[in-house]
Amino acid sequence: MIRLTNLYKIYNQSLQNEFVALKNINLHIKNKECVVLKGVSGSGKSTLLSIIGGMNKPTSGEALIENKAIAKLPDLHLSNFRAKSIGFVFQSFHLIENLSVYDNVTVPLIPHQKDTEQITQMVNNALQIIKIDHKKNDLAKNLSGGEKQRVAIARALVNNPNIILLDEPTANLDIANSQNLITILQDLKQLGKTVVIATHDTIFDDLDFVDKIVHIQNGEIVE
Ligand SMILES: Nc1ncnc2c1ncn2[C@@H]1O[C@H](COP(=O)(O)OP(=O)(O)OP(=O)(O)O)[C@@H](O)[C@H]1O
Ligand SMILES: [Mg+2]
Known part of the structure; x- marks a missing residue:
């Protein structure tokens, strides 16, 4: 469950370059819903997504994610919560280019002290869901854009979070890969x-x- 109430985000508050990026956002997203935040460049989509993902704090208002007021969590609790509950897929993927596909997908599991067998199972499972397991030994830098996107989604999924957030997931894809992405979203x-x-x-x-x-x-938010 995601519930945003009277949420504001003001960048550079009280400075000359103050900018109100989010104004009085009220939004309720139920468990298992698929919601699209749509708007032109600069409208505030990434700001909103990063607040939902606990990577950015609202200036005022409340962001309840899975019943937790995430902006008020102490940093350690917040990072634990994010690691457990949220998978984030960045527009530019943010893969580690010199690591293999497999190793990139293990990264979110590092803080969780799981045994090797468990890690292998979780990574292979995520790679299979996203249908990128055939590339698991390839270096990230040798993948196509569409393949990188899939690895980024597998990495967001590996920990089995309830919430998956994707920022401009088709921005770097051609039409065919965008269609593949839509199929993956449907699977999620x-x-x-x-x-x-x-x-x-x-x-x-x-x-x-x-x-x-x-x-x-x-x-x-406009109707
Ligand atoms: N850290 C920051 N400091 C100051 N202003 C910022 C900051 N981050 C974003 N902004 C401003 O807030 C506005 C919304 O930015 P945001 O990245 O949320 O837009 P967006 O809808 O995701 O755009 P795009 O489609 O181009 O990704 C923009 O005008 C941007 O310049
Ligand atoms: Mg953006």
Whole structure:
């Protein structure tokens, strides 16, 4: 469950370059819903997604994620919570280029002190769900954009979080790979994940597994 109440984000508050990036955001996303945050460049999508993901704090208002007021959690609790509950897929993937696909996907498991057998099982499972296991020994730097995207999603999924957040997941993909991504999102929804996508891509406009499209304009939700 994600519940945002009267949420504001003001960058550079009280400075000359103060900028209100989010204004009075009220949003409720139920468990297992798939929601698209839609808006033009600069409208505040990434800011909103990063607050939901606990990577950015609101200036005021409340962000309840799985019943936790994440902005108020002490840092250690926040990072534990994020590691357990949230998978984040960055627009530019942020893979470690000189590591293999397999090793990239193990990264989120490092703090969890699991045994090798468990790690192998979890990584292989994530790679299979995303259908990238055939590339598991390849270095990230040798993958295509679409393949990198899949590895980034496998990494977000490996810890079995309830919530998966994706920032502009089709921005670096061609049409064919964008269609593949849509299929993966549908699979995530079927796995019971709560999926939130920030995008300006019209490919998300008419998908039957999308429960809600939230339009954002100048930092505000508009109908
Ligand atoms: N750290 C920051 N400091 C100051 N201003 C910021 C910061 N981060 C974002 N902004 C501003 O907030 C606004 C919203 O940015 P955000 O990245 O959320 O937009 P977006 O909708 O994701 O855009 P895009 O589609 O280009 O990714 C922009 O005008 C941006 O310049
Ligand atoms: Mg953005």
